[in-house]
Amino acid sequence: MAGGGRGSWAVALCVALCLAVLSGCGADPVPDAAAGDVRRLLDRRAHAVLDRDEQAYGRTERRAAGAPRPPDLLARVRALPLDSWEYRLKSLDRTGARATASAELRYRLKGHDRAPRTAARTLTLERHGGQWYVTSERPARQAGEQLWDQGRVAVVRGRHSLVLGVGHSTAELRGLAGPADRAVPAVRDAWPGAWAGKVVVLVPRSLKDMADLLGAPVSGYRGIAAVTTGEAGGSGRAPADRILVNPEAYGILGDLGKQVVLTHETAHVATRAHTSDATPLWLSEGFADWVGYRGTGRTARQAAPELRRAVRGGSLPGALPEDEDFGFAGDAGRLAQSYEGAWLACRMIADRWGERRLTDFYRAVGEHDRRAGAVRDALRDVLHTTPRDFTARWRTYLRSELG
Structure with missing residues (x-):
């Protein structure tokens, strides 16, 4: 009896140690058995977006019963110069054939971002015929929207700038690329530190849309022509900064005012690593x-x-x-x-x-x-x-x- 007890404890200890080793070496943090299937679904979705593969993307989605067709994410981001697009599953809440996934989207714009931009996303899913499908994708609760959540993104490439807009003509976006391009050499001349020498400018349709991108109340940005988002902290690498333009306040400025605003915001981009x-x-x-x-x-x-x-x-x-x-x-x-x-x-x-x-x-x-x-x-x-x-x-x- 005593010998059997010691053996049982040894087996239990061995199992506990094995479990501890497994959990410490990257074991799946989402315990549901469906997690692996959902991860593979999100991987296929990410590859389809990067490859602009409509058929492959379509195979990741399905309209929920009684719901309208989800926005065509692939069409909305098609013009973006994407260098990477990846979903990282954080949690999965499953009830039968339906599930809600919390994921971190990490994406990078080619030629502009040295570090990925991250966004918290919520995806609803349904299982049909043994396969999981995305029925909707949206910003996570209390997270700001991404520009493509507001519509199809138009792109204008400047000499030193990338201007992304929703609800604006190509001519309007070119009107921002000009002062953004002039801002970069002006900042280089004033700031001796190393930086990428490029800016990404986002132009939403309205002040409300700008506030939605920031995940903030409209009242906080009324009258503000532009803001810069990004991580401060002296990391030494160039983060994925964005200049967000309030089209309502920016639009009433004269040429000098517009130039000062974009040069000011570009200075924030250049000095970010030292702020x-x-x-x-x-x-x-x-x-x-x-x-x-x-x-x-x-x-x-x-x-x-x-x-x-x-x-x-x-x-x-x-x-x-x-x-x-x-x-x-x-x-x-x-x-x-x-x-x-x-x-x-x-x-x-x-x-x-x-x-x-x-x-x-x-x-x-x-x-x-x-x-x-x-x-x-x-x-x-x-x-x-x-x-x-x-x-x-x-x-x-x-x-x-x-x-």
Whole structure:
């Protein structure tokens, strides 16, 4: 009896160890037996999208009973220069012949993305004749849409840009490719760091569609001409950044305004690898505005009307803008003053210490391991000054430039 007990424990231990080894070596995280079939289905779907194979793609889909035909994903992305397209199954919730899959879509645009763009997707599936089929694919809950979720994507290739739009004519998209192409060499001339030297511009049909791409409320972006999305953090590689244009706000700008906006956003793309959590928004936004206005001949009085009005009215800022001052949903006048004050801080550095010192200062702040002390240390090491002295100089600069 005792010997048999020890043997049983040995067998149990052996089985437990084997299971532990298997689970630690990439065992299937989705326990349902259908997971393998669904993975193979998603692999076939991904290959069909990459190969533009309509027949193979059609064999992955089936209309759900009583439901309309799902949007033709393949037709919507056909014009995209795709270098990769891959689904990674994260979970599978199955009830009989129906299932809901949560997946991570990873895709890359050829010639523009060094790292894949990721998107959380939800796919509904049905099983017929022993095979699984996709009946719908959509953004996951609380995830932003992708441009193709809004319609067929049109593509215009510029010299340095790739402009992707839905609901806009080729001529309209070419109208954005021009300033985007001019923005790239302008940023190269201002920023000495290495970067891809290319931009991807997304142009949705409306402000609402822009907000849907961002997964954010419309109110947060009303009046904002463009934003840049991407990962900050000094990884050293060029992430898959995108410039999103609000066609309603961008469309009412003059030629100079449009150029400044796209150059500003391109500066964010170029400096992304050197922008981290240690970088305050007054520096990242102010630097991007400095690049945007650089070489345009615009004076401080012309480019900072809101802050000039405040200064002339006796409301000289006592400190540089805080991060919360850049919230899009706040007071528009206060937001404008924050951007203008940040721009003039960077312009002052370029005027008084030199442009190279400005870029060195930007890098030094971003390389800091935390926000606390980042600006202070960079002011000391690069500009040989202190936060108090810098703020005093900035306030004097505002008076002289805007008074």
